[in-house]
Amino acid sequence: MYNKIVEFSRKIGLPVKKILDVFSYLKNIDRVENFDLICKTGIAKATINSVKEYFSDIFGEASTFTKIDKSKIEELNSIYSNNYQEDEKLLNLQPVDKLHDILLKRVKPNREYDQFIATQETVGNRAGLLKHFADIDEKRLIFIGDDDFTSVAAAMSGKAKEIVVLDIDGRILNTINDISKKNSLNITTIKHDLSKALPSQLLNRFDVVFTDPPYTSEGIRLFLSRAISTIDSNNLSGRIYLCYGNSDRAKERFLPIYRSIIDSGLMLRYVFDKFNRYTGAESIGSSSSLFILDVTPKVKALIKGDYENSIYTND
Numbered sequence: 001m002y003n004k005i006v007e008f009s010r011k012i013g014l015p016v017k018k019i020l021d022v023f024s025y026l027k028n029i030d031r032v033e034n035f036d037l038i039c040k041t042g043i044a045k046a047t048i049n050s051v052k053e054y055f056s057d058i059f060g061e062a063s064t065f066t067k068i069d070k071s072k073i074e075e076l077n078s079i080y081s082n083n084y085q086e087d088e089k090l091l092n093l094q095p096v097d098k099l100h101d102i103l104l105k106r107v108k109p110n111r112e113y114d115q116f117i118a119t120q121e122t123v124g125n126r127a128g129l130l131k132h133f134a135d136i137d138e139k140r141l142i143f144i145g146d147d148d149f150t151s152v153a154a155a156m157s158g159k160a161k162e163i164v165v166l167d168i169d170g171r172i173l174n175t176i177n178d179i180s181k182k183n184s185l186n187i188t189t190i191k192h193d194l195s196k197a198l199p200s201q202l203l204n205r206f207d208v209v210f211t212d213p214p215y216t217s218e219g220i221r222l223f224l225s226r227a228i229s230t231i232d233s234n235n236l237s238g239r240i241y242l243c244y245g246n247s248d249r250a251k252e253r254f255l256p257i258y259r260s261i262i263d264s265g266l267m268l269r270y271v272f273d274k275f276n277r278y279t280g281a282e283s284i285g286s287s288s289s290l291f292i293l294d295v296t297p298k299v300k301a302l303i304k305g306d307y308e309n310s311i312y313t314n315d
Helices: 002-012 016-027 034-041 045-054 070-082 097-103 120-132 150-157 170-183 217-230 248-263
Strands: 140-144 162-167 187-191 208-211 239-244 266-279 287-295
Touching: 002 016, 002 045, 016 034, 016 045, 016 070, 034 045, 097 120, 097 150, 120 150, 120 208, 120 266, 140 150, 140 217, 150 162, 150 170, 150 187, 150 208, 162 170, 170 187, 208 217, 217 239, 217 248, 239 248, 239 266, 248 266
Parallel strands: 140 162, 140 208, 162 187, 208 239
Antiparallel strands: 239 287, 266 287
């Protein structure tokens, strides 16, 4: 059933979490008027009808009401117990003890690559948010740059179909690879300089991208372009998690970041201000925002092929 939900999400572009929210609401009530269901979920009538048509075996006979076939409740409950945290108040965003020990193995930041290490709480929160938005289980994820080891937290938090880490720093990749082998996390690591065109095997392949790039307009533009290039064009619900931080006294520096997002044809779904916290990076308040971006039919990579401009702060 969960795989069927993921496949439907890919075809129609409705996020998996929204589909799960519809089922979560309906399975706990007897029935609801169709109009009230639209108001409750915030999902357009035509899209709600598509959900009901695709999952016709779950819903009762078509009428002015919508209700769940009671014989399907147990199957639906298994989805929430295995793949999705239904109650936000029960959502555990803190790193577990095992993750705590693993994160102590992170390598010393290399300022040549604008590396700053996120706090352990931040890494746990990132994995928790990915899990909450149903962006781990049965999804193909790529982490473009991962000095924080968010890929490890994600692998420990869910059942991803595939997790790949792309980074220029061999120290990071070697450590993640060792952790993956010891804990059977099945993380693939690839060393690559993003100023060079992406390897063909990474193009048009993934469902979810997470990246915390250099906080320059050129760095954001390049990393965002590479992220878009990796997204499976057949997945209408593809998503990019993008981090960016700057001082509140220089808010104008956010403008070219927003411009890159818009020019790339991405929809800004959520902004979590100061979501990421770091050790160091005092010039930006040791924090950055997390942008969650959804693909649209107009999505495009602004940079294709090699890139010669500087992208790092020290450059």
